[in-house]
Amino acid sequence: MSYSGYWGKSLEFLKKNSLEVGSQVKVRTDAEYSGIIMPRYEHSDDQHIALKLKNGYNIGLEIGKISRIDAEPSHGAKKESTAQPHPDPSLPKILLISTGGTIASRIDYRTGGVTPALTAAELNASVPELSKIANIDTEVLFSEYSENLMPEHWIKIAERLDSCARTEYKGIIVAHGTDTMQYTAAALSFALSGYPKPVALVGSQRSSDRPSSDAALNLISAARFLTDTDAAGIFVVMHNSTSDDEVACHWGTRVRKNHTSKRNAFQTVGGAPAYIVKNGTIEKNPQFDHPRKSYNPRINFDKKALLLKYYPGLDPSLIDHAVSSGYQAIIFEGTGLGHVGRILYDSIQRAKKKGLFLGMTSQCIDGMVRMTVYDSGRDLLNLGVVPLDNMVPEAALVKSMWALSNSKDEKEMERMMRDNVALEISD
């Protein structure tokens, strides 16, 4: 029996009614609710039980107000067909790689929690429309929520994509958690600069078995985008509105998750998405111009890069700590046009002397860093801090990890960071 997080009165209540975490129940209080008893976290009180409703939302019910509670037959894990649809030789081929995340998740009917449980084949089979767009091969690369993905995972995804660069696939879908999707998108953009096929990172903000899930439309739109355009490179393909009708394809180095829960959480920073998929048609942003480069895979990252957001009261000794800990690069999220308080200058000077790359982005996120306008900016330029134009801070950090492991000295590192490798600098 599992009572995770229940104690005191609420534990007693569950035991008395022969219930446990994961039990499917019908509860009567002021209204009647059906759902699954969820685990509670340790610091919760002992006056409530938590219930996951069928619509996916969790509610807390006060024990004292429950007039009746009955166990119901459990749904058990839904058995889904994993059979591949019959391939249609007239359709293009797509590879669907699953790495985990909400899109590959469903509610675990034992614990009531959401866990990454769907294989890529199940995901494919759960969206029958896909088989009308392309013949889809599926594989599971790993199964992790994206907050647990590390640069080592970026390398695995990049290596798998690299192995597909010259195959018959028209494009590749990477199912991925949304939490760090923008970091992976940037990492793949740099590691696979000039990649000859389109890659769509696709996630969902609501798990695939919820009625409000955005998974199906995101997948269908990604498949359309891969098969019906001549795009190449790394994109993030996610809802573009709160309703279920429009999907945006964001360029991989300019995209950011700007809302914790909305389905249209992802936005292109400082511009419109590269493509919009709506009602079966695909519209290209006339401003989006991706000059084709020759494919130049350089798949490695060095984690000795620190992202440091400046704020009033920040202790300059953090920089000295980074230097003595062997960091090779610091990406500042400065204020405004790219400033930090002069209290950091001495530590910055010491870091520069030790050969660290010091790059400046802005915590404003949108807009150009301009370090020649004010004394503060010019001071930092004189200290050797390199302005990174309008790179999104997270993309600049990922780029520094990539450039560190692909440059032989400070000069080359700086040149690579200033170079517009994968449209990370926009106009």
Added chain:
Amino acid sequence: MSYSGYWGKSLEFLKKNSLEVGSQVKVRTDAEYSGIIMPRYEHSDDQHIALKLKNGYNIGLEIGKISRIDAEPSHGAKKESTAQPHPDPSLPKILLISTGGTIASRIDYRTGGVTPALTAAELNASVPELSKIANIDTEVLFSEYSENLMPEHWIKIAERLDSCARTEYKGIIVAHGTDTMQYTAAALSFALSGYPKPVALVGSQRSSDRPSSDAALNLISAARFLTDTDAAGIFVVMHNSTSDDEVACHWGTRVRKNHTSKRNAFQTVGGAPAYIVKNGTIEKNPQFDHPRKSYNPRINFDKKALLLKYYPGLDPSLIDHAVSSGYQAIIFEGTGLGHVGRILYDSIQRAKKKGLFLGMTSQCIDGMVRMTVYDSGRDLLNLGVVPLDNMVPEAALVKSMWALSNSKDEKEMERMMRDNVALEISD
């Protein structure tokens, strides 16, 4: 003679033409330009001179393409009247406190750079419309770009405001740099919770002597807002559009600078501004409801709080370093709904055991932290990480500095952080 940043060919060029940094010149290349020779930064090449044009923009001119360059009579520092307009006893009184920043800056005609040079009296005199709205007393508290302001400065501003709480002023304008304005606004909101008068932090994105400056409209709108509404508390009053016609009054704990250079860089996160000033009328956002609290000044901050943004590859030992350096609080900018990779769990556990306050915000910036949806969130709740709802990360950091110095133990600290002290949590 000053040649700051010039060397080699460009230095030779200046000397040959008897020019220096700060010289007013007319230059002929492909076109004709008038402007002031600007300093260059050390790493610049020696092929260009930098010129600040009359419209405030800087351009670089290649020496090889200059067919003619002539010194022009210098404007010298413009002499402005600092005389106070004659007070009108029928108008309300406002106090204008200057702390520095672009709004109190003008181009230094010696160096061509922008420096904080205007006194509050000069600022007032430079916008004659103000005297028709209120009788304005002026004073200079300090004169700093806001990237150099520290929690010690927040305390000075808060103490000065506290001393005005029961005076005849209808409201107070604080002229402030835009770089860290949102931090100061949050700091004053917590330190002066329930402040009985309206305070408008006003800045500008373009210096006051540039034709495109936003300073005048922001000041005039702030004065109207202070005199014509019954608002109380701390607001940021800045342009609401790229044109020069609409100004927004943002609530001090929900505002963020979201663009490096646009005049409408400031936005209310997750909602509309509290008030809009347009064409002399003021519109209140019907959603904005500030329940009046009794005034409870607690003016102190403890800098032992760390803002830590999670990213793939972040070294968990940074947390251990914070613990051993004596930090008392860590505010995480987690991913998505409020997650970090499990790689941090051990370090988080050690920090919690040492009694640090650990709070969770989201690097998405907009939207609620919800840590009961996924295993990752529940794990962190079990480790004692406190969800900070939809506090803007920077406001949460400032709040933790404030709560640290106003709580006697861990429990009270957590209670204060969860409490909605100054509308930092919105619906």
